[in-house]
Amino acid sequence: MIELSEELLLRMYYKINQARFFEAKLDELVAKGKVHGAIHLSMGQEATGVMSCLALEEGDLVSLSHRGHAQAIGFGLDVNLMMAECLGKATGYCKGKGGSMHIADVENGNLGANGVVGGGFSLSCGAALTQKYQKTGKVVLCFAGDGATNGGNFHESLNLASVWKLPVVFLIENNQYGMSTPIEKHMNIENISDRSEAYNMPGLTIDGNDFLDVYNTVTKALRYARAGKGPVLIEAKTYRYNGHSQSDNQLYRDKQEVREWQKKDPVQKMKEYLREHRIFTEKQIQKMEDEAKASIDQALEFANASPEPQLNAVLEDVYAGGVN
Amino acid sequence: MIELSEELLLRMYYKINQARFFEAKLDELVAKGKVHGAIHLSMGQEATGVMSCLALEEGDLVSLSHRGHAQAIGFGLDVNLMMAECLGKATGYCKGKGGSMHIADVENGNLGANGVVGGGFSLSCGAALTQKYQKTGKVVLCFAGDGATNGGNFHESLNLASVWKLPVVFLIENNQYGMSTPIEKHMNIENISDRSEAYNMPGLTIDGNDFLDVYNTVTKALRYARAGKGPVLIEAKTYRYNGHSQSDNQLYRDKQEVREWQKKDPVQKMKEYLREHRIFTEKQIQKMEDEAKASIDQALEFANASPEPQLNAVLEDVYAGGVN
Amino acid sequence: MKTSDMKKMTYRDALRLGITEEMHRDENVIFMGEDIGLYGGAFGVSAGLLEEFGEDRILDTPIAEAAMVGTAVGAATTGLRPICEIMFMDFITLGMDALVNQAAKMRYMFGGQSQVPMVLRLPAGSGIGAAAQHSQSLEAWLCHVPGLKVVTPSTPAQAKGLIKAAIRDNNPVCFIEHKLLYDKVGLVPLDEDYLVEIGTTVVERPGKDVTIVAYGTTLAKAIEAADFLEEEGIKVEILNPVTLYPMDMKPIIESVIKTGCLIVAHEASKTGGLGGEIVARVVESEAFDYLNAPIIRLGGLDVPIPFNQELEASVVPQRNDFVHGVYRLLNRE
Amino acid sequence: MKTSDMKKMTYRDALRLGITEEMHRDENVIFMGEDIGLYGGAFGVSAGLLEEFGEDRILDTPIAEAAMVGTAVGAATTGLRPICEIMFMDFITLGMDALVNQAAKMRYMFGGQSQVPMVLRLPAGSGIGAAAQHSQSLEAWLCHVPGLKVVTPSTPAQAKGLIKAAIRDNNPVCFIEHKLLYDKVGLVPLDEDYLVEIGTTVVERPGKDVTIVAYGTTLAKAIEAADFLEEEGIKVEILNPVTLYPMDMKPIIESVIKTGCLIVAHEASKTGGLGGEIVARVVESEAFDYLNAPIIRLGGLDVPIPFNQELEASVVPQRNDFVHGVYRLLNRE
Ligand SMILES: Cc1ncc(C[n+]2csc(CCOP(=O)(O)OP(=O)(O)O)c2C)c(N)n1
């Protein structure tokens, strides 16, 4: 068992709430028609995104999926700049050029969310190759969904990572669906982690709604990869509450299924854990929640007050200048 | 055990010799500089290509790899037209437009050799989909090499075939190398057939140099697929004697390794089997060999006597005419 | 055609109608793609088709574009006539091998032995805030691949007539749909044999002063500009190459001979876009001697598509770009 | 440059020399591809590099072009400078997503946060009997993708200077090598700082009567034609856009203003090839008014590449196509 400090638990609970409030706010904005473009919410899956990133060491890198807000918040991105990016403002992480689907903070090791399903697998191999080659001791954590594991990029990248013993952990958020397609209709196996056998790498299936299981497992996997033993595949079983994106009328599932999963809500489960173990007082818990919520209200204020990009920005950032 | 009629054994022995002589002849032609373009020889692997095709029923289909001469001969292609195609003649299967790497006989269910490593996987799924949809009861046999199983097409296609329960048998000729790269350097597993588990389909590893093992296993797999149970993955372990193509100086392996495999030569092994079981007289065996050899000499004569394509053929066959 | 034989409907519905008619006409037509069944496709084109045709003919695929396209190719060579929906044209990057190295070349490299009757539907273009990886217009790539045909309808009627023609064609047809057109409404012929023949360029608006060649959403901008200019007495002739490859140049060349002035436009990045091809063909033709002014080529900026709405709009040619282009050609500025 | 500072070598060896120098200069330069180690690469470019630089820097990959390109992109964004060899350019079809949707767009969609310094080596073209799936010239696709740079050297000296410049560039550079050039011999500067700057068009031969723009192997055909025509007193000026994107049009436009006659040529299929782009740019420029005759565009036939040797040769422009083109422009036919 990995010891969790109070300070870490506090950070965990704060961030998982931040993630939840961030997306609840986005959901509101979408409903009001204030968001241009597609938004993929991960409400219901936050434990996976947040806790796995909290297991990282300083200097480790991540590649996010298209459903990456909780992942980004777990990694420590600034919700002000995230919100500004979602609203296309000049102050956003990508100066408003990327939007929700491309939030990145490259300097700090966040290689960006990816609009191409499975696009991050090979990028993560490359980032891991850099770590191995430069002997940095750092590891890359790569997020993707269940649907992404049916793509060629998954297979080629996991094989390459295994053959080259790259320090990368592939974390599959299995939320039971690829868009509208239930997992039984897009693959014929029970546990995605079993696909690791095709590459002779460790594969683990965990409860993606259990913050401890996520944190502990990812921590161990990172250690393994960091020790030079090669990549690891983790499958976190979880569920998304919202539609795939705003234009989804969810004919493919019944509300009862959603309700069942909501009983296993990752934020609630963590709260219960904190209560059970009496680690914080009710007041402290409430305070963390309030602060998390306030940070999101603030983020929206920041974003709203931010300027639109200047029109000539459209021509900038196509090419890097200078030569080596 | 599957019963082998004398007539079938005769066909088998004749074809495996035809394949051997066909390629020996090509090898000669290449050495003399008489072949324009790349030629991939499969000497050493013939049992796999020939016997698996002989296991097919009338109307079944095949997709060949780039190393497909033995496969084509097993499927029943005319060596005259094959040789003409290798020499770019107008009488070749593709009127000289395809060459060795694209020999096809579409009308008879040979969907062609493929110059793209792994290109045949998804084509085979499509051909199998047609069989399933039209309820023809026919099966598709898809050839590829060990190296091809590291490509995205392999993964996407096997997954699709499994989910859709397509009548297709994937036959991997594991000749230990992808070009110069030994299997240990391009994948981390012992048996490629284990990759079937990622798709929950049967996976079998066989001795690709043993004509009986190939014939029996493929026969069973075809039955399984034909019964509507879905796809099967077979790995046939074998070895190629020649370089990858004519421009290969084979630094990546030592001659001893080649000699070891030559001791397990598939043509010799079959001959020994026939002798042991006294199915044919020495004379009959000799006769089959002679006839096979003669058919290749004839094929070369046919090809040599054939005309070059007319220059205006270059503009033909880009588009199919008519509408549905 | 009498309007009584026509019905007002969206481009989306017109596509679905064309597909439905063809699926009834020939049971070898099947339709595959990601989330095209219950979900009805990302843009709603296939809504209801699963109910109508069942799971054998409306096939949800895993997220595996390479296998999807390759499977369509294999099915097409063996007797089916698959329609394939790539959710966003940008993801054809993942299926290029099956499309370019297999579908387009198979017939030729097999010496005419096979045919590959399939339709690849490709929702393209910017304007919905989907950013760089979901907004490209890549038709120029496809028009550089002998063996493929490439078409793109701009109206609901064209959508129906062209999808039907594409399904009946015996070759791989890339069918490009601009996402902003799906909601566009227009009159659509109900005749089940109404086809827009592949290989035609449509005169969308007759005129005499300046020729504009435009397709996709750029066409609408051109029409707006023409309406505006008409009030000033300038008559613009607008041509729409609904078949981008092989393109019917005749009406374009005839028009340029008449007007002496040409604007060619598309949303795709200007450099390497089809505009250059059209310009070159006009210059190579007898129309060269009739040109009164340098040809103007309007195209998207040479940048990826940005997320921010205003930036996004600023990438593609707008009405005023056409208006000013016409002024420039007629020396009015 | 003094010839004493130059050495005669093949295009293949010049490439290897450039790569070797850059790998010594910066240890973040790594090199990956299929069979580039012991085998030395399908065309021998990397022969001996494994011995010199070891397995950490010369990386044999599985046959997995998508992962290869994506890995290079990921490595490039995190500090390495990968060179990547795609065995045949045709197989970039399998790596298009990583190249087009990731490498080319990353910097832009991240608002300038990242850079992707990588070189993608792409052996292209026909002439070796490799047939339809191993012989394409797909540079026009790449020149239609903002965020990429595209270069193609035609001589050993250019090969060395350009590969070095490409490796030093901070952007994804597609480096196209025509297979028939590998054995070509020429003088190559030994100076380790000799670079052919990206973004330049080279005047290969000065002249005054007709301008020819050509690159790759087509350039050699143009030079043969110019030699032939010289004997008749016709002086052809030949320009070689070694950077195809972004192309330096200035010398081309200046030349056309001087000669009034232009032939643009490439081996790639004519339709949708770069020829159209160059023609359009010339027509859009001040050179338009100086054109004495319609521009001639020579390109490959719009067909896949056939296997048969004679058919294969008949697809691409030959010396006589240039000769007759020049005659036509000068009204000599
Ligand atoms: C290559 C590719 N194909 C299709 C899409 C459209 N698309 C976006 S998300 C998505 C579903 C992804 O499913 P999964 O990997 O399970 O992730 P989830 O959305 O469930 O988080 C699809 C099909 C895409 N973005 N990229």
Ligand SMILES: Cc1ncc(C[n+]2csc(CCOP(=O)(O)OP(=O)(O)O)c2C)c(N)n1
């Ligand atoms: C997609 C692709 N990449 C690279 C090549 C070049 N190539 C041709 S055969 C080959 C090796 C294939 O290895 P394997 O699949 O084991 O088949 P084998 O040649 O051993 O029969 C390579 C790399 C190709 N033809 N296609």
Ligand SMILES: [Mg+2]
């Ligand atoms: Mg999912």
Ligand SMILES: [Mg+2]
């Ligand atoms: Mg092999």
